[in-house]
Amino acid sequence: AQRVTQPEKLLSVFKGAPVELKCNYSYSGSPELFWYVQYSRQRLQLLLRHISRESIKGFTADLNKGETSFHLKKPFAQEEDSAMYYCALRATSGSRLTFGEGTQLTVNP
């Protein structure tokens, strides 16, 4: 069975502060990990995926297989980063996504 845990339902930081959204997973094989974001009144959209190893909107995430984690980080948060963030796992290409419960990030001015 696969499971994704996001321990923080709510996270509040000030503009310019570093932010880290935590994600832990359980899966016995080699998963694909994703971060999805949902801005207010918008649809769920892909932010980044671990195989791309890229930075999107200043966010990065490193897959740590030893700690089974895929934390999302940004060194300097912006107000426009305020959104709901979901970590998701996919066991095999093209199959289901297993989502965490999400973290609501608020970046205060």
Place this chain on the structure above:
Amino acid sequence: ETGVTQSPTHLIKTRGQQVTLRCSSQSGHNTVSWYQQALGQGPQFIFQYYREEENGRGNFPPRFSGLQFPNYSSELNVNALELDDSALYLCASAPTSGSYNEQFFGPGTRLTVL
């Protein structure tokens, strides 16, 4: 190129009724997945369709069923509605060719069961 669309946007049903939700895939996509998102929860996988065949199912009872049509649009049917079926239902489409298999989500249908 148009994105994933879903209809209706909202609907209200009563317990025991049946409901059909619809999804139009993004152009060029032949895989559709359906997710249920209860309030305060992450999306939960219901099932996936690939070229009109069910291609994986989550932990949902048989009263949740689906169809995919030759144009790759899809329907989600729920029979004998229960109060706990109240949720946002999301449809996501994906191309199956290539390694960049991103799922593109629709805006969702908000179902309320009274």
